[in-house]
Amino acid sequence: MQLTGAQALVKSLETQGVEVMFGLPGGAILPVYDPIIDSSIRHILARHEQGAGHMAEGYAHVTGRPGVAIVTSGPGATNIVTSLCDAYMDSIPIVVITGQVATAAIGTDAFQEADITGITMGVTKHNWLVTNAADIPRIVAEAFHVATTGRPGPVLVDVPKDVSLQMMEWYWPDSLDMPGYRPPSKPEPALIADAAELILAARRPVIYAGGGVIKSSGSPALARLAELTGIPVVTTLMARGALPDSHPLCLGMPGMHGNYTAVTAMQQADLLIALGSRFDDRVTGKVSAFAPHAKVIHVDIDKAEIGKVRRPEVGIVADARLATEALISALEPRTVTGELRSDRLEDWMGQLRRWQERFPLAYDSPAESEASGASGRLPLLKPQFVIETLRASTPDDTILVSGVGQHQMWASQHWRFEHPNSWVNSGGLGTMGFSVPAAIGAKVGRPDAMVWAVDGDGCFQMTAQELVTASAERIPVKVAILNNAYLGMVRQWQHMFYEERYSEVYLSADLPDYVGWAESMGCVGLKVETPEEVGPAIEKANQIDDRPVVIDFRTDSMEQVYPMVPAGASNDDIVVHPSQASRLAAS
Template sequence: MKVTGAQALFKALEGERVDTVFGIPGGAILPAYDPLIDSKVRHVLCRHEQGAGHAAEGYAWASGRVGVAMATSGPGGCNLVTALADAKMDSVPIVAITGQVPSPVVGNDAFQEADICGITMPITKHNYLVTDANLIAETLREAFHIASTGRPGPVLVDIPKDVLLQEITWRWPEEIDLPGYKPTTKGNLRQVRSAAKMIMESKRPVLYVGGGVIKANASKELFRLAADGRLPVTTTLMARGAFPDAHELALGMPGMHGGYPAVTAMQKADLLVALGTRFDDRVTGQLAAFAPDAKIIHVDIDPAEIGKNRNADVPIVGDAKDVIAKLHAELTRQQEEAGGVPDRSEWLLTLESWKQTYPYRYDQPADGPLKPQFAIERLYEATKGDAIVVAGVGQHQMWTSQFWRFSEPRTWVNSGGLGTMGFAVPAALGAAAARPDKRVVAVDGDGCFQMTAQELATSRTENIPFITAIINNAHLGMVRQWQELFYEERYSQVYLSYDVPDYVKLAEAYGAIGLRAEHPDEVDAVIEKALSITDRSVVIDFRVDQREMCFPMVPAGASNDDIIVGPEGLRPTNEPAEAPVA
């Protein structure tokens, strides 16, 4: 069968069982948009390529499948850059397809030409420039395979316009050959045995669970390991939902704005079982002072993460699902041999007492001002947690991670490693497209919201509704918090204003429903109203106390031992050298 390169592209996408693509057409990608009309693939026409990129990420986060974004050459591809970098940092499987100027003029500074492969080389897992339409199907197969296996990540496929127009004989490659790509997925049994032994010998173990557990769909295995081994669990920002927060062994989120129980449990532990996590600086604080007494079992599919920041006593390379299942089996065996779970009641009691003494807290005065945590907590209560919650980056993100009580994986979507403001609205769009059966709620900051709000138009025209709750504190709140704490309250370029833009009117202009709550009394009614609307998007403008800060907090570069639980724990820093850098 004779097909064009563009037709081959869509046949290949269909072959990969892609149901949705997020994108924007343009000159060089034009040929691909013609066969799209006849394709089974749904194209969601976004308003900005960055939005398309984050939507593809949101789709991948929520579904576990590869998200796809499409853009034209030059500016189109360049606008995908932030989303690709975000996906690289957070190991999100996406494939980006970009048009390129025709092969004969590549390198000629042609109209809308950019060397997108060169630009995205360090921020993709791999990328391709396809020079022959006969290679399109094979390249797409490789791209999807690379994006979704091993440590997932973004792959970009750049196709010149003439290659899209080239006529070829269609052939679906049954097999692909990637001699340099063979991820190790099976954990070494001998290492697993050593790990189980180390757990048996531990008096103060903690499971340090990262996003890899969600990526590997290993939540059930994790639950069995934790429950049967009586092992307390911390879930990082990337792993929220991997383990139910309501469980007695759940300690919540560790890190810079993590809870005291999680942060301190890791500091005092004699063993950390790190599962699909990378000892990121937001978790460890000052690395040299992190978990000083702990031995480390480090399980990761990426060997480069093992020993990168912290040496591992027992390294295990492999897929989290495989390794955790093996570890569970081996630990169960050793426990049976030993006549039961080792007695760690003292440790578990200590942890429980920390959970009682140091919960996340805030004070909502009855007469206002409205506290951001209150709005988020009420939202959580009203949805009963039965929603996919998406966050941007900053205070609102931390508060959402703190006050949302997760019970299932893939119900939390956010930008972790790259810290991409503006992530929430387009990612919510992508999550809602992936999971039309689920309620999707974006909790966003007013600063973040303004970076990508245009995708509300996409939501309306494509009929992909979701709720956006803007935690509007009129500021770039996290930066403001740092200036208050570390820059002697010298506020520099952080004020945005409560009412420019008018978020209710803006929502209405986009065909969404705009709602507002300024007082704690108004919160429940507004949320109830928002949840009653299912046929279009809703934007809630929660005008919250601009002075509210996010606690607990471990100042950047400080030891996790120096966690500041609340505003009363602050000490003045007059020494500029103590002012940490972000």
Template sequence: MKKSGAEILVQGLMDQGVDTIFGYPGGAVLPIYDALYDANIKHILTRHEQGAAHAADGYARASGKAGVCLATSGPGATNLVTGIANAYMDSVPMVAFTGQVAQALLGRDSFQEADITGITLPVTKHNYIVKDIRDLAMIIKEAFHIATTGRPGPVLVDIPRDISGGEVEYKDPGPVNLPGYRPVLEGTEEQLNKAAAAILASERPVIYAGGGVINSGAHEELKKLAELLVAPVTTTLMGLGGFPGDHPLFLGMLGMHGSRYANYAVCEADLIIAVGARFDDRVAGKFDRFAPGARIIHIDIDPAEIGKNVRADIAIVGDVRVVLNQLLPRLQAKLPGAWQEKIDLWKKEYPITYVENGRLKPQQVIREIYNVTGGKARITTEVGQHQMWAAHYYTFTRPRSFISSGGLGTMGYGFPAAIGVQVACPDEVVFDIAGDGSIQMNIQEMATAVNYNLPVNVAILNNGFLGMVRQWQELFYNRRYSYTELINPDFVKLAEAYGAVGLRVDKAADLKPALEQAVRTNRPVVLDFIIDREDNVLPMVPPGESLENMIG
């Protein structure tokens, strides 16, 4: 049977089980949009391509399936770039399709031409430009295979207009055969035995868990490991929810905005078990002074992460879940001792806390969101102070409940991501915890939320500042607040103008009723919380310091 390129694309999406895509039409994707017009695929029209990329990312993180976004050539494609880079840094399975000018016009600086495969080379796991319509079906299949297996990541497929508009006799592409792509899933016996011996010999172990635990679905195995060894668990920002936040062995985050007890535990540990984490500079501080007295076991699916930033004494390359299942039978239960007592003392001595001063505190807001949602909401964030407060004060107990831009640190991520999360989880309560700066970076997606009646709640922690930058200016630049104060629109009126609900809260007494109303409302709600203006995220490790040197 003959099929157009656009029809082959639709067929490929259906074959991959894709039921939802996020996109924005344009000239070079007209054939594709024509095929989508009567396809059995839900298309969410965002108001900016960046919104489509982040929404696909949020959808992927909430569902575990590949997120799919679609944009036209040129500016449509370049507008996806931040979202693709964001997915790349956080290992999110995503397939981005872009239209391209017809091949006859390629390389001639044609209208809306951009070399998007060249531009996205460093921020995709792999990318393609389709030059022969007979390759299209296989490329789509390979793209999903690469995006979702091994260490997940974004794959971009650039489709010239003559390919999507062309026709060919359709053939099933058959199995994927990529000789250069063979992710290793299982650890080797030798490394597993070495790791088991090191674990059994250790007296002061700390488990350091990252986003790999969530990507591989290893949260149960991680809990078993921690409980078997009575080993405290600290997670990265990406790892939040990979271990129950209310578990007695949980230490919270480590690193720049980690808890004191997590950082102290890492500094005094004799063994670090790194599970699906990559020793990011915000986590490890000074690389050569990370966990100075510890042997380090590094379990990761990406061999290039081993020894990249911090030395690994024992490396196990493999899928975290598979490796933990291989490792667990080699271990024996341990009993709590002096190490666990010491950590409990630190926990009592240095809790993460804040001082009430009569003004509305951001920490209170987060805590109340937790209370009102019973800890069951899916939380997305933007990037900045509010993100760290969300990480500290909302207790995440299940994987895929905290969805945040970690590696790239993309302001403007949280709101479109929340839209993607709400599409993936239509019956759950979704909150985007935002700052007054970040929310304005993709505020146009309010129209999308209203358009599709997605009852996303946006909690703006409004302090009239780019708060995190202001905090650094306060601490390290002598309070010279250079261009960090914001004159903001009236967010309540803005919400109403878009057809959403707007609520303003400026005192603690109104918190609970407003949040309850927001959760009850089956429409998008913007909550404008007027918070204490110059509050800081504390404690913190100053940049370039090692983890024991915390301030605040």
């Protein structure tokens, strides 16, 4: 069967099982858009290529399947670099197809030419420039294989316009010849045995679960390991929901804005069992002062993560789920010998419970704020209250998406995560504007689930135009803007570390008019200013299933995210909510 390169590309995507792709056409990719008309693949027309990239990420986050985006050359391709970098940092499998100028024009500074394989070399797991239409099925197969195996990540396939127009004889490769690509999977038995001994000897152990647990579908195994050993679990920003927050062994989020117990448990631990986590600086704080008494078992599918930040006593290069299951198999027989008696961690669990009682996540009620000297101001909403009300008003399996900043931290802290793959955010890169397009991609991937985006006013202004995409495509996402009229996290740092000198962080609560803007994009727009209105507005939004909804929650700009470990400081120097500071001094 003779096909054009473009037809072969679309047929290759169909053969890979792609159901949906997010994109925006342009000159160099035009030949590929023609067969898309006849394809079984749903195409969702984004309004900006960055949006298409984040939609693909959101889709991949909630489905575990690769997200696909397709854009044109030059600015189309450079616009999606942020999404690629975001996916690279958070190990999200996405496949990006870019058009390229014709082969003969490459290197001539042609119209809309950009060296996108060169530009994205450092932010993709791999990329390909196709020079022959006959290579297309093989390269597409390789691209999906690389994106989804080992440590997942983004890949890019750059297709020159003349290659799309070339004729080729259709085939599908039986096998892939990639001698340099050998993703690991199973753990070394001897290392599992060593790890099991450390676990049995530990008296203050903590499981440090990262995004790799979710990506390996390792949540059930994680729960079994925790229950078998009685070891408490911290779930990082990328692993929220890996163990349900309601699980008695779940300590919640560690790190810069982690809760006191999760942070301090790691600091005091004698053993950290890192599963699919990478000792990110936002978790460790000052590395030399991080978990100083702990031995470390580090499981990661990426060998380069083992010892990159902290040298482990036992480093295991393996899939997090397979390693967790192997640990369970190694430890189960030891219940018979009594070595895993539940009372062996009694002192440690008692200590953790006391910390949880003394230092819960806290925020002032509006009344307390006014009483503490802020009188004269309007009683503004507490952002944490909005998130707690949202959680209480939405189904258990709601998917929560966030942007980056204060609202992201409050969402991670105050939402109750009960399922893996139900939390979508930009962790490593910290990409403002991530939430609206990522929520759209998530809703496309999980149309059965309710999808709420919690966004900041600064973030919303970066990518809000994708709500036009959502309206046009009937993708009913819901957006809660925590509108505090500021670039809140930057303001918080200026508040705490720059003597309250607020440089270029004020945005205005009323400009733009969020309700009017939402309505103009085909959404329902609502504004909420008082605590009494919060619940009813959310209920109203929950009833709407034929278009997107945006709620403009007017929140208190004075609110800070607590706890906080100042950048570069030791996790021992955690700053708790002011109402708890005296308890910290006493403990």
